Amino acid sequence: MMTKPALKPATRLSEWTATEIAAAVAARTTTCEAVARACLARIEERESQVLAWQYLNPDQVIAQARALDRSGACGPLAGVPFGIKDIIDTADMPTEMGSPIYAGHRPRGDAACVALSRKAGGVLMGKTVTTEFANRHPGKTRNPHDPARTPGGSSSGSAAAVGDGMVPLAIGTQTTGSTIRPASFCGAFGYRPTHGVLRSAGVLEGAGSLDTLGLLARSIEDIALYRDVLLGIEPAPIADDVRAPRIGFCRTHLWSRLEPSTQKLFEDAAQSLARAGAEVHDVVLPREFEAIDDTQLAISSFEFARNFTWEIENHWEEISETLRNNRLKHGLACSFERYSEALAHAVRCRELLAPVFREYDVLLTSPATGEAPVGLNSTGDASLCGIWTTMHVPAVTLPVFRGPNGLPIGAQLVGKHNGDRALFAAARWIYRVLA
Amino acid sequence: MMTKPALKPATRLSEWTATEIAAAVAARTTTCEAVARACLARIEERESQVLAWQYLNPDQVIAQARALDRSGACGPLAGVPFGIKDIIDTADMPTEMGSPIYAGHRPRGDAACVALSRKAGGVLMGKTVTTEFANRHPGKTRNPHDPARTPGGSSSGSAAAVGDGMVPLAIGTQTTGSTIRPASFCGAFGYRPTHGVLRSAGVLEGAGSLDTLGLLARSIEDIALYRDVLLGIEPAPIADDVRAPRIGFCRTHLWSRLEPSTQKLFEDAAQSLARAGAEVHDVVLPREFEAIDDTQLAISSFEFARNFTWEIENHWEEISETLRNNRLKHGLACSFERYSEALAHAVRCRELLAPVFREYDVLLTSPATGEAPVGLNSTGDASLCGIWTTMHVPAVTLPVFRGPNGLPIGAQLVGKHNGDRALFAAARWIYRVLA
Numbered sequence: 049m050m051t052k053p054a055l056k057p058a059t060r061l062s063e064w065t066a067t068e069i070a071a072a073v074a075a076r077t078t079t080c081e082a083v084a085r086a087c088l089a090r091i092e093e094r095e096s097q098v099l100a101w102q103y104l105n106p107d108q109v110i111a112q113a114r115a116l117d118r119s120g121a122c123g124p125l126a127g128v129p130f131g132i133k134d135i136i137d138t139a140d141m142p143t144e145m146g147s148p149i150y151a152g153h154r155p156r157g158d159a160a161c162v163a164l165s166r167k168a169g170g171v172l173m174g175k176t177v178t179t180e181f182a183n184r185h186p187g188k189t190r191n192p193h194d195p196a197r198t199p200g201g202s203s204s205g206s207a208a209a210v211g212d213g214m215v216p217l218a219i220g221t222q223t224t225g226s227t228i229r230p231a232s233f234c235g236a237f238g239y240r241p242t243h244g245v246l247r248s249a250g251v252l253e254g255a256g257s258l259d260t261l262g263l264l265a266r267s268i269e270d271i272a273l274y275r276d277v278l279l280g281i282e283p284a285p286i287a288d289d290v291r292a293p294r295i296g297f298c299r300t301h302l303w304s305r306l307e308p309s310t311q312k313l314f315e316d317a318a319q320s321l322a323r324a325g326a327e328v329h330d331v332v333l334p335r336e337f338e339a340i341d342d343t344q345l346a347i348s349s350f351e352f353a354r355n356f357t358w359e360i361e362n363h364w365e366e367i368s369e370t371l372r373n374n375r376l377k378h379g380l381a382c383s384f385e386r387y388s389e390a391l392a393h394a395v396r397c398r399e400l401l402a403p404v405f406r407e408y409d410v411l412l413t414s415p416a417t418g419e420a421p422v423g424l425n426s427t428g429d430a431s432l433c434g435i436w437t438t439m440h441v442p443a444v445t446l447p448v449f450r451g452p453n454g455l456p457i458g459a460q461l462v463g464k465h466n467g468d469r470a471l472f473a474a475a476r477w478i479y480r481v482l483a
Numbered sequence: 484m485m486t487k488p489a490l491k492p493a494t495r496l497s498e499w500t501a502t503e504i505a506a507a508v509a510a511r512t513t514t515c516e517a518v519a520r521a522c523l524a525r526i527e528e529r530e531s532q533v534l535a536w537q538y539l540n541p542d543q544v545i546a547q548a549r550a551l552d553r554s555g556a557c558g559p560l561a562g563v564p565f566g567i568k569d570i571i572d573t574a575d576m577p578t579e580m581g582s583p584i585y586a587g588h589r590p591r592g593d594a595a596c597v598a599l600s601r602k603a604g605g606v607l608m609g610k611t612v613t614t615e616f617a618n619r620h621p622g623k624t625r626n627p628h629d630p631a632r633t634p635g636g637s638s639s640g641s642a643a644a645v646g647d648g649m650v651p652l653a654i655g656t657q658t659t660g661s662t663i664r665p666a667s668f669c670g671a672f673g674y675r676p677t678h679g680v681l682r683s684a685g686v687l688e689g690a691g692s693l694d695t696l697g698l699l700a701r702s703i704e705d706i707a708l709y710r711d712v713l714l715g716i717e718p719a720p721i722a723d724d725v726r727a728p729r730i731g732f733c734r735t736h737l738w739s740r741l742e743p744s745t746q747k748l749f750e751d752a753a754q755s756l757a758r759a760g761a762e763v764h765d766v767v768l769p770r771e772f773e774a775i776d777d778t779q780l781a782i783s784s785f786e787f788a789r790n791f792t793w794e795i796e797n798h799w800e801e802i803s804e805t806l807r808n809n810r811l812k813h814g815l816a817c818s819f820e821r822y823s824e825a826l827a828h829a830v831r832c833r834e835l836l837a838p839v840f841r842e843y844d845v846l847l848t849s850p851a852t853g854e855a856p857v858g859l860n861s862t863g864d865a866s867l868c869g870i871w872t873t874m875h876v877p878a879v880t881l882p883v884f885r886g887p888n889g890l891p892i893g894a895q896l897v898g899k900h901n902g903d904r905a906l907f908a909a910a911r912w913i914y915r916v917l918a
Binding site for chain 2 (some may be wrong): 156157167250281320354355357362388392466
């Protein structure tokens with residue numbers, strides 16, 4: 049089912065994409081163990097700088113890889129090492145939620161996404177660092193491109209591990225901008241699916257009305273492959289659509305928050321895409337979208353503060369001040385009327401957004417205000433992602449730009465609701481132009 | 484905030500509603516311990532016939548009640564014993580999912596709904612029997628009104644415990660008809676909320692696109708109270724709306740599945756309500772609704788089969804044949820195209836249903852084909868609930884009818900999306916007429 053890619057013997061095994069690894073394992077030109085060892089070597093070399101892993105046991109990794117080699121691994125992720133955000137249940141590794149409240153916690157089973165990854169032949173490398181309960185209080189991870197800067201969050205370890213070349217795939221989650229923003233900061237491909245389609249059994253619920261899984265990868269093909277694995281369906285390659293996409297360049301009402309150098313990267317990219325044959329026009333969102341930040345905050349805070357009632361009532365002192373004084377305080381103070389109004393506003397905005405996708409295949413928009421900011425106390429501004437999260441539409445970010453300090457910045461592309469595969473096709477076209 | 488009800492000293496303490504118990508505890512006319520002991524006595528008397536409980540430890544119950552008495556319990560559920568379906572996490576009791584795979588499993592924390600119930604002053608009585616993973620393979624529970632008959636499912640123990648007078652409140656869940664149907668069979672008030680509004684952290688995900696919590700209670704006032712507790716907001720009484728509701732009598736395309744005696748109960752009820760001053764008209768759903776059974780089945784099976792990948796891959800032999808040969812087989816065979824088509828069909832039907840609620844406050848419809856069927860191997864036909872579950876709208880069932888064998892049958896009332904409180908107001912008016 050997979051198109052067999054040309055192998056790239058010039059690059060290190062640890063730099064191969066998931067698609068390349070699975071093809072090589074299936075062709076018996078490498079082994080699961082060799083791939084796992086290559087990734088472990090990269091981690092050994094870099095982990096003291098990056099601190100992407102909350103739990104990693106090389107013996108456990110090698111044992112999995114050998115078992116796969118013995119059984120003749122041939123699934124769509126055969127031998128592919130993957131990392132799992134530490135708010136996602138794993139039967140054979142701890143799941144600590146980025147909180148001392150869950151120190152040493154070991155779930156009974158694997159989350160659906162973990163079991164589906166293993167069923168496809170993947171090798172679970174370990175648990176990646178999350179901010180506390182996938183919220184704002186950061187974990188230990190540093191940006192792999194500059195240890196003085198944040199990797200973004202909340203899927204900090206997943207994005208840093210993929211961005212640093214430690215694993216080709218990792219799973220994160222997104223409630224505001226927790227996958228797309230760290231992917232941009234760490235130089236990874238990131239994907240936030242249409243809300244509700246990838247299953248979340250065994251994944252900590254933060255705010256169910258907005259939560260989704262998020263994927264971090266080294267190519268758009270790998271993202272399409274991993275999505276199919278997590279849907280539990282036979283993987284199909286991205287449609288080879290030769291038609292140039294119709295691109296809506298959407299600065300959003302938050303444009304002034306972008307660093308001028310980042311604004312210029314996007315203006316130039318829009319021109320490059322037009323020169324390459326894409327139809328590119330400016331898209332201005334209706335005025336209603338200006339309140340979307342407040343709407344996202346009300347929905348997520350209200351739900352978050354209810355979901356964490358056990359922790360609030362029994363472990364208040366072990367919750368960070370960041371979480372107590374912001375999300376929880378705000379959520380506990382938010383009235384049901386305000387929450388209901390926010391849900392209704394989100395529905396209105398979704399209705400307003402839908403017709404835009406009759407004229408455009410994708411929207412081009414920034415995932416962040418610029419490069420990863422200096423400092424490890426904040427994971428950066430998530431609002432440029434929060435708009436699209438609240439719209440329930442799929443988004444990807446492509447690592448195509450460099451900022452003034454040489455650090456990665458992504459190009460975020462937004463697709464229509466349930467148009468995830470069409471988004472991948474357009475993203476591949478755009479990546480080929482901008483990369 | 485609560486209106487203080489007239490106490491009913493003539494009835495046994497174990498028969499009081501939650502509203503009555505909380506008021507009496509707050510007024511210090513009874514204690515949490517006395518209420519807990521009364522419920523434990525009822526359970527002691529009846530459990531060998533009903534088998535509603537998967538886990539119940541009287542010492543643990545009394546200890547909770549005493550601690551509440553010492554602390555001067557005064558929350559909206561002060562001293563109210565509640566049962567929790569055994570697919571919902573509890574920190575101090577096992578959570579076994581109705582499956583040997585989870586025998587002895589003890590979660591780290593309480594689910595959001597459990598923690599919110601305790602925060603409100605409730606006393607966690609124990610874990611109620613669920614069918615295997617809230618699906619079709621039954622647990623041990625019997626119908627409290629006739630031990631040869633099913634209590635319905637999947638929230639079998641929650642409905643039987645409330646229907647039998649063991650506890651005034653219990654939490655279940657619903658993906659097809661898992662709360663409303665057993666409530667009807669067991670003679671309890673049942674409530675299935677608008678999809679997505681009551682938080683599900685710590686609740687097993689079956690099919691997230693359809694899953695909600697479900698409440699079992701002894702009065703519509705108790706349901707309104709418990710909903711506010713689970714929303715984490717200050718409880719407000721049901722609006723005292725004197726206007727008679729506009730009722731759409733909706734037989735649905737499944738009308739011929741109803742026993743003739745049940746059809747007559749509903750025909751007569753529609754006439755009684757009209758005589759009492761309600762505007763009652765027949766509502767015929769558009770033709771598109773005839774495919775809703777298949778749509779519900781495709782969505783739930785596709786999602787269920789993905790969510791249980793860990794169990795399928797690691798514990799296949801411990802899964803019942805019922806589950807393997809039906810839901811899982813169907814779900815694993817369902818294509819993504821069929822699943823997507825079903826999701827789109829559900830959206831279309833929701834759009835078609837919305838205008839109906841401009842003309843009607845509620846729809847009156849049957850929750851089941853009749854009385855609980857004889858036999859314990861099946862939990863009965865869920866399709867009359869599945870329509871409304873798939874519509875994401877709220878529903879209640881009121882224990883107002885008796886079938887030809889003297890067993891309870893409920894009247895299901897369906898409200899508009901996010902119109903849960905208005906549904907309660909109409910339900911109270913209707914209950915007063917039909918009871």
